[in-house]
Amino acid sequence: MRYGVLGFSVTMAVILYLDRMAISVALPAIAQDLHLEISQVADSVAVFFWCYALCQIPGGWLGDRWGGRRALTSYVVAWSLAMAGLGLVQGLASLVAMRALLGIGQAGAYATTASFLRRWMPFERRGFANSAVSLGGRAGGVLAPALTSILMRSFGLWGMEAGRWRPVFIAYGCVGLVWAFLFWRWFRDRPELHRGVNRAEIELIEGSEPVELSDSAETVVGLPARALVASRNLQLLGVINFAVNVGWIFVGTLLPTYLIQVHGQSEVEAGFAASLAAGAGMAGCLTGGLATDFLVRRLGLTWGRRVPSLISYGGAAISYAICFGLDDVNAIVVWLIISSFLGDFALGALWSTYQDIGGAYAGTVLGAGNMCGNIGAAVAASLIVRLAAQFGWSSSFLLSSVAYFIAAVAWLFVDPHRRIGVTARADDRSDDSAAGPDD
Numbered sequence: 190m191r192y193g194v195l196g197f198s199v200t201m202a203v204i205l206y207l208d209r210m211a212i213s214v215a216l217p218a219i220a221q222d223l224h225l226e227i228s229q230v231a232d233s234v235a236v237f238f239w240c241y242a243l244c245q246i247p248g249g250w251l252g253d254r255w256g257g258r259r260a261l262t263s264y265v266v267a268w269s270l271a272m273a274g275l276g277l278v279q280g281l282a283s284l285v286a287m288r289a290l291l292g293i294g295q296a297g298a299y300a301t302t303a304s305f306l307r308r309w310m311p312f313e314r315r316g317f318a319n320s321a322v323s324l325g326g327r328a329g330g331v332l333a334p335a336l337t338s339i340l341m342r343s344f345g346l347w348g349m350e351a352g353r354w355r356p357v358f359i360a361y362g363c364v365g366l367v368w369a370f371l372f373w374r375w376f377r378d379r380p381e382l383h384r385g386v387n388r389a390e391i392e393l394i395e396g397s398e399p400v401e402l403s404d405s406a407e408t409v410v411g412l413p414a415r416a417l418v419a420s421r422n423l424q425l426l427g428v429i430n431f432a433v434n435v436g437w438i439f440v441g442t443l444l445p446t447y448l449i450q451v452h453g454q455s456e457v458e459a460g461f462a463a464s465l466a467a468g469a470g471m472a473g474c475l476t477g478g479l480a481t482d483f484l485v486r487r488l489g490l491t492w493g494r495r496v497p498s499l500i501s502y503g504g505a506a507i508s509y510a511i512c513f514g515l516d517d518v519n520a521i522v523v524w525l526i527i528s529s530f531l532g533d534f535a536l537g538a539l540w541s542t543y544q545d546i547g548g549a550y551a552g553t554v555l556g557a558g559n560m561c562g563n564i565g566a567a568v569a570a571s572l573i574v575r576l577a578a579q580f581g582w583s584s585s586f587l588l589s590s591v592a593y594f595i596a597a598v599a600w601l602f603v604d605p606h607r608r609i610g611v612t613a614r615a616d617d618r619s620d621d622s623a624a625g626p627d628d
Contacts, residue, residue, distance in 0.1 A: 191380070191394065194305070197372055197376060198302050198325070200368060201298065202322050203328050204265070204368055205295055206325075206329025207336075208268060209291070210329065210333035211337045212234060212275075213334055213445050214337050214456055219284070223278070228578075231570060233281075233284050233285050233288045234570045236292070238567030240290075240293050241295055242561075243296075244292070245296050245300065245563065246556045247296075248296040248300055248301070249297055249301065249552035252301025256378035258378050260301045261302065262373045265294075265369040266365075266366060266369045267290070267293070268294025268298075269361075269366045272291060272362035273363065276357070276359035300556035303322075303540055303551050303555045306319065306544075307547075307551045309394065311394050313485075315541050316479065316481040316541050317475075317478045319537045319540035320477055320478020320540075327468075327473075330470065334459070338456045340360075341357055413550055413609065416609045417553070420607075422542075422603055425599050425600075426603065431561045431562055431564060432595040432596040433502065434565035435569040435588065435592035436502075436505060436588075436589040436593040437532055437566070438565075439525075440463075440466050440532075441467075442570060446574075448463075448518070448522075451582055466529040469527070470532065472530055473501070474534075474536050477497050477535055482537075490605050491604060491605060491606065494542050495603065497534055498538050498597070500534060500535075501535035502594070502596040505531040505532040506592075508525070508528035509589040509593065510586070510587070510590040512583075513586040513587045532593065535600075543555040548609070573585045
């Protein structure tokens, strides 16, 4: 039954990113239909990330406190209604309001999922499980540009040229509502509460947790704000998430706009290129998750998490730096596809590290890191289009390269053995010479 839980988690991530990224290819059409500047619509993208970022910690904590069934169902219903509402907006104010509600609704989804996956997946398969959820998100990113552009074109051929993006957004919202209903009916917060789980599966899940990462208590009451602020691990992961999202936002959101405006590509061509980049990210998610599971067994927990991350962010920094010196659009797209693969290679290790250090508060901890990451995305979404107007679009390649380099350096100092609020014991640490107290 744990793979059924994983299946729901992956499809949730697909829908989440489909709804989030649909605006990327529809952005020029929305601007034309609502008589707005591209920069104004880009600001609505930034508003999404600000709301998404600022609601991460409360969203993750509510997931820990309420349990995944209640919290995630609520989140998906909320953002699906906002997505449908985007199809009805009439101007900048309503566009910004719906994007804000979309961000608020989606804020706790990944954190809550990480929290209950920790209870449902054996320790040695968490890298794979986390990367599979990230892969689902990237699958939504693959679907969003291509599917949205095709559906918009279809509605245009049917005589809805001016508002061809509206029914697409409404349909996406309805898909989310169907998922929420099915999830509520099937899912339970813990394996022992699900009628389909037998004793052998419960023992398999519970018996896999290393001693130093096991919890003495699973009750979540208050928000551990002091421990979160004091944690050096979380400080580093906040820097990493901020930098990674600055690096990712161009290929993740603005690539179609760049290809349409700078290189004169059609919506379908630009959407196809964005889908290829997102598809490369999917491959990176899956292989990176398998890699961290393998490397933890061979190198221990610390380097099993660090090595995939160093390969990921160091490689993405190099790829973006190469794009900075290129003029040929085909070569740029190829290197952006490579950067997408490498940038997502670390996601399995990153999510697993949140679960390693967070324990019963895994959702809260992931929410704190995601908050920093999406503040980076919000800043970059507004900044890049303005840098492009002032210095040219190639300036975003340099910005992304520097951001990924900072993330790679920061990973050298992350220690997944250091649990928030728990003192690690020296005899429990297989790959470090000594254990220090938690941050």
